[in-house]
Amino acid sequence: TLYRNYNTGEGTTSRAWESVRNMCSGIEGVFGDDTHYVVYSTIHLRGLEGQSGVKLMQRMSSSSGCHPTAALEMEPEYIKSILRPLGMLKFPIVLITDGQNFNAIRRLVNDPEIGPRLKLVPEPASWIGGDITLAVMSNVFIGNPASTFSGFITKSRLALGFGHSYLFRAQNEEGEWRNTCGDTCVFDRRIMGSMS
Secondary structure (H helix, E strand, C coil), rough: HHHHHCCCCCCCCCCCEECCECHHHHHHHHCCCCCCCCCEEEECCCCCCCHHHHHHHHHHHHHHCCCCCCCHHCCHEEEHHHHHHHHHHHEEEEEEEECCHHHHHHHHHHHCHHHHEEEEEEHCCCHHHHHHHHHHHCCCEECCCCCHHHHHHHHHHHHHHCCCEEEEEECCCCCEEEEECHHHHCCCCHHHHHHH
């Protein structure tokens, strides 16, 4: 058992005395009671507030060699370039998102390979803690290097010994997607700046 004790949604917060929420509510909301042995991938799709996000991604691109917009756009071919070699296209793909990039969501939903596997977190279960747990516990995580949320998830996965976190990718001369930077780049101050 990875977690013997975790926030089950009992009690109140120490600051505002608000009710706390169950950290596994996202996993339970998507997969029901079948959470112990489920195999799935998580995509963190974040718009990063338009132009400011594009500028931040360009800075990440210049320091890490990753594509300047791929992690913002999450095109189906980009996702499939990660999941297909791992054999993960036959398993559920959970999308956690801020909802800012509806066109990207629509492209994923309409893709004939990704769409049938895509699962959205039900609204009552969608919150920061539930989304973090969903992403940290997934078999594969695809995120955005310019997002502190993706960075936190990747760092948490590394701390737990989990691999297969994909943030830094670019196409080579043949058009094939490859990693430009390893998982530990999220700790590199030269690449991540103050987000490391």
